Every structure is written in C-alpha cells, then in structure tokens.
Amino acid sequence: xxxxxIIGLKEADCKNISEKLNTLLANYxxxxxxxxxxxxxxxxxxxFTLHPKFEELYNSLVLKIDEIAERILTLGATPAHNYxxxxxxxxxxxxxxxxxxxxxxxxILSSFKVVLDLQRELLDITGEAGDEGTNSQMSDxxxxxxxxVWMYNSYLGx
Numbered sequence: 001x002x003x004x005x006i007i008g009l010k011e012a013d014c015k016n017i018s019e020k021l022n023t024l025l026a027n028y029x030x031x032x033x034x035x036x037x038x039x040x041x042x043x044x045x046x047x048f049t050l051h052p053k054f055e056e057l058y059n060s061l062v063l064k065i066d067e068i069a070e071r072i073l074t075l076g077a078t079p080a081h082n083y084x085x086x087x088x089x090x091x092x093x094x095x096x097x098x099x100x101x102x103x104x105x106x107x108i109l110s111s112f113k114v115v116l117d118l119q120r121e122l123l124d125i126t127g128e129a130g131d132e133g134t135n136s137q138m139s140d141x142x143x144x145x146x147x148x149v150w151m152y153n154s155y156l157g158x
Contacts (some may be wrong), residue, residue: 001039001117002076003074003075003130004072004075004076004151007074007075007133008130009075009114009129009130009131010068010129013125013129013130013131014075014077014131015077015111017075017122017125017129017130017131017134018072018075018076019075020118020122020125021068021071021072021075021077021079021092021120021122022072022077022089022120023089024081024115024118024119024122025065025068025072025080025086026078026085026086026087026088026089026113027078027086027090027091027092027111027114027115027118028064028065028068029065029086029090030087030090030093030094030111031061031085031108031111031114031115032058032061032062032065032070033052033083034092034094034095034107034108034111035054035057035058035108035111036058036063037095037098038050038052038054038092038095038098038104038107038108039051039055039058040052040098041099042054042098042099042101042104043096043099043100043146044060044100044101046101046102049101049155050101050105054104057108057125057148058080060144063065064079064141068094068137069081069146071133071134071137075131075134080115087147091114092111092114092115097106102156105155105156106156107150108152109149109153109156112145112148112149113151114144115145116142116149117139119141119142119145120138120142121132121136122134122135122138123135123138123139123142141157
C-alpha cells in the first residue's frame with residue numbers, strides 16, 4: 001500500500017477497499033463473460049435487437065473491469081486476474097442460459113443487482129475513508145447502471 005500516504009489515505013483503508021474492489025472485479029469479469037456468451041449465442045426473433053445491445057453492454061463492462069483493476073493498483077494493491085479466483089469469490093455465477101433472449105436479459109438484471117449492491121457497499125466504505133476517487137467511480141457506475149436496469153426491465157415489459 002505504498003501509494004496510501006501519497007494519495008492521502010490510510011493504509012488499512014486502502015487494503016480494505018482494494019479487497020472489496022477485487023470482489024467487484026471478480027463479479028464484473030463473470031458478468032462480462034456471461035454477456036459475451038449471450039451476444040455470441042442469442043437466437044430467435046429477438047436476435048437483431050439483443051445481439052447489438054449485448055455487445056454494447058459487454059464493451060461497457062470491459063472498460064469498467066480495466067478501470068476497477070487500475071483503481072486497485074492506484075490504492076497500492078494487486079488486482080486478481082485468474083478466472084479460477086473470480087469463480088471462488090463472485091456472487092454472479094457462470095450462465096448456461098445464453099441462447100434465450102428473455103433468460104439472458106433476466107440474467108443481466110440479476111447481475112446488475114449484484115454489482116449495484118457491491119458498489120453501494122463501496123460507497124459507504126470509501127465515504128468513511130475519504131476515498132473520493134473510488135467513491136466517485138462507484139457513484140458514476142451506479143447512475144449509469146440504474147438507467148440500464150430500467151431499460152432492460154422495460155424490454156421485459158416490467
């Protein structure tokens with residue numbers, strides 16, 4: 001945590017935040033791969049609507065994966081990078097339902113629930129620690145994803 005004092009944070013806070021960010025990173029990575037699987041394998045009359053929407057989503061997820069890993073590095077820790085490690089800590093599980101549009105969208109919504117909950121936990125932790133960098137990042141993600149949840153729910157007619 002060599003960066004902690006330079007960026008004005010406590011070493012213990014950086015460690016705690018980095019651990020939670022690594023959990024978020026694991027969940028994003030599984031979410032990303034599930035979305036890629038749906039993009040590749042979607043079939044049926046929803047194909048032309050969902051195929052590009054899933055591509056848009058996985059492109060957004062991969063950017064966030066990189067930003068989260070870089071934030072972990074900024075805090076002086078090491079981002080996890082093995083899928084075997086991700087699978088151990090991720091609440092999001094690998095999806096087998098990747099061809100059915102409705103099931104894929106439901107899986108995406110359930111994945112958003114997981115990452116939104118984790119990001120809100122990070123808001124609390126980083127607020128107490130005075131970690132404006134991570135706090136702002138999580139706030140931006142939440143704002144964007146709440147709109148995505150609305151859109152995917154609207155697609156399902158909810």
